[in-house]
Amino acid sequence: xxxxxxxxxxxxxxxxxxxxxxxxxxxxxxxxxxxxxxxxxxxxxxxxxxxxxxxxxxxxxxxxxxxxxxxxxxxxxxxxxxxxxxxxxxxxxxxxxxxxxxxxxxxxxxxxxxxxxxxxxxxxxxxxxxxxxxxxxxxxxxxxxxxxxxxxxxxxxxxxxxxxxxxxxxxxxxxxxxxxxxxxxxxxxxxxxxxxxxxxxxxxxxxxxxxxxxxxxxxxxxxxxxxxxxxxxxxxxxxxxxxxxxxxxxxxxxxxxxxxxxxxxxxxxxxxxxxxxxxxxxxxxxxxxxxxxxxxxxxxxxxxxxxxxxxxxxxxxxxxxxxxxxxxxxxxxxxxxxxxxxxxxxxxxxxxxxxxxxxxxxxxxxxxxxxxxxxxxxxxxxxxxxxxxxxxxxxxxxxxxxxxxxxxxxx
Numbered sequence: 557x558x559x560x561x562x563x564x565x566x567x568x569x570x571x572x573x574x575x576x577x578x579x580x581x582x583x584x585x586x587x588x589x590x591x592x593x594x595x596x597x598x599x600x601x602x603x604x605x606x607x608x609x610x611x612x613x614x615x616x617x618x619x620x621x622x623x624x625x626x627x628x629x630x631x632x633x634x635x636x637x638x639x640x641x642x643x644x645x646x647x648x649x650x651x652x653x654x655x656x657x658x659x660x661x662x663x664x665x666x667x668x669x670x671x672x673x674x675x676x677x678x679x680x681x682x683x684x685x686x687x688x689x690x691x692x693x694x695x696x697x698x699x700x701x702x703x704x705x706x707x708x709x710x711x712x713x714x715x716x717x718x719x720x721x722x723x724x725x726x727x728x729x730x731x732x733x734x735x736x737x738x739x740x741x742x743x744x745x746x747x748x749x750x751x752x753x754x755x756x757x758x759x760x761x762x763x764x765x766x767x768x769x770x771x772x773x774x775x776x777x778x779x780x781x782x783x784x785x786x787x788x789x790x791x792x793x794x795x796x797x798x799x800x801x802x803x804x805x806x807x808x809x810x811x812x813x814x815x816x817x818x819x820x821x822x823x824x825x826x827x828x829x830x831x832x833x834x835x836x837x838x839x840x841x842x843x844x845x846x847x848x849x850x851x852x853x854x855x856x857x858x859x860x861x862x863x864x865x866x867x868x869x870x871x872x873x874x875x876x877x878x879x880x881x882x883x884x885x886x887x888x889x890x891x892x893x894x895x896x897x898x899x900x901x902x903x904x905x906x907x908x909x910x911x912x913x914x915x916x917x918x919x920x921x922x923x924x925x926x927x928x929x930x931x932x933x934x935x936x937x938x939x940x941x942x943x944x945x946x947x948x949x950x951x952x953x954x955x956x957x958x959x960x961x962x963x964x965x966x967x
Contacts (some may be wrong), residue, residue: 557695557702558595559756561833561846562587563602563798564817566647568610568618571822571856572884572910577618579854581625582816586851587832589631594834598640598693598702599630602798602815603645603709603760605684626682637679640691643708644686645760645798656843674748677704688739690748700839702793703753705743709760709799710736736761737787749928754837761790766814769802790810793842794835802828803848810845811835819853823884823910826856856879859906864894869902875906882908889915932961 565584569576591599610618630640643907664682670676676692677683692701710732740759744751761783762768785806787797795812800888802825803816815833820826836843859874861867875881883906891898892914941956943950 557597557693557698557700557837558597559598559600559794559796559837560587560591560594561600561602561794561796561813561815561817561835561836563760563796563815564604564645564742564821565601566604566607566819566821567622568816569607569821570609570817571882574908574910575826576819576821576854576882577622579882580819581622581629583830583851583853584626585629588633590832590834590849590851591633591638592632596834598631598697599633599638599640600756600758600796601640601642602758602796603643604647604798605642605645606648608647630682634680634682638684639677639679641677641704641706641758642682642691643758643760643798644684644708648684649686649709657938672748673746676701690743690746692753698839701753702837703750703755705740705749705755706756707736707739707757707759707761709800733783737784740787740792741789754793754839756835756837756842757788757792757795759783759795759912762799763797763806765806766800767802767804768800769828793837794846796833800824803831803833811842813846818851818956820856823856823858826858829853846938856910857881857883859883860886861887861891861902862888864891864898864901867891867898868905871901871905878906878908881906882910884910885912887912887914892916932958933936935961 565580565582567577567584569580587599590596606619606622610622612619628635630638633640670691673690676694683945686708688708690703690705691706692703694701712841740757743749743757763783764785788806790809790812793811795806797806797812797814800814801817801821802814804814806814808813813833815829816830816831817825818831829850831848831850834847834849855877857875859871860933861870863870871878875883885902885906887898899912902912934953936958939954943953
């Protein structure tokens with residue numbers, strides 16, 4: 557049985573004012589192509605299929621529209637008996653999306669889970685499970701079952717931990733993480749679970765030891781439920797994780813993996829490779845090691861305009877494919893003085909602008925104001941005068957300069 561593991565599609569997401577729908581759908585269509593070329597039987601989506609930024613209004617319902625796109629894109633996969641097994645992530649469960657998710661799911665004839673735990677998922681269906689569940693998929697070619705233990709994102713609201721009176725977010729999240737860990741360890745005792753079957757665990761969770769990368773997504777006990785990696789038994793044939801956007805394996809085990817997000821979601825991920833993981837499971841267990849397959853990701857580019865007269869040429873030099881890229885623009889002080897002329901150049905040259913930052917000409921203290929004092933004092937005073945007080949890196953820059961001057965003997 558061939559599995560394709562993916563996660564964190566964040567369909568209909570936005571990056572600043574840029575609607576990412578078209579970018580993300582191109583990645584989804586690439587997943588469908590891989591399913592066809594690799595003869596995939598089960599597509600596993602480990603949470604965050606949708607973004608809470610999806611537009612859901614009387615004018616448009618992007619969630620429903622994305623379901624229609626999924627049905628069309630995977631029509632061949634479903635017709636061949638392929639199964640999509642997904643769990644909800646924290647973004648899917650957001651209150652701004654969830655009601656529309658339920659309506660769209662019903663309207664698109666997406667089947668409900670089997671009535672009994674341990675039952676078989678039906679070929680040609682998409683399942684998006686919002687509660688922990690155990691079910692099976694039959695491999696008709698070789699005549700064996702693979703068991704799937706599916707665990708969606710588990711927030712505090714889903715579990716009564718006995719710590720509801722805790723005063724901090726970290727105190728609230730720790731017992732939730734412990735509860736989830738206990739559930740995973742107790743899976744062999746749950747109704748419908750068969751310890752003799754080849755088993756895949758699918759979970760949307762942050763696991764200790766995971767590298768979250770440089771994106772805007774940051775994790776701590778005060779902001780998220782962090783699951784102890786030791787709670788993931790190594791005996792599963794494969795563990796498909798979602799929630800962290802960077803592809804990686806946990807505990808140096810090649811079968812416990814985050815597939816990473818399907819595309820670059822913010823500029824902190826601009827240099828990261830994106831893709832999916834292919835897994836082959838036979839009657840006697842996993843065949844070989846899981847294989848990461850890279851998918852071309854949307855270029856996220858930072859461009860700087862220094863001169864209003866040559867702005868178009870500067871953009872062309874820095875942005876190779878303006879129609880495909882999402883661009884963050886910095887307009888240096890001299891160019892910023894040109895005002896609307898630069899704005900028009902940006903508008904005409906770049907269809908997907910995430911943000912434009914304009915740097916004003918800063919007044920620098922006159923040399924006379926820096927006269928006197930030691931070399932160390934004068935350098936630090938000069939830096940303090942040149943760097944904007946609101947710059948978040950100002951304190952670090954002055955500290956590094958101070959350390960350097962101390963090492964060089966400037967007291």
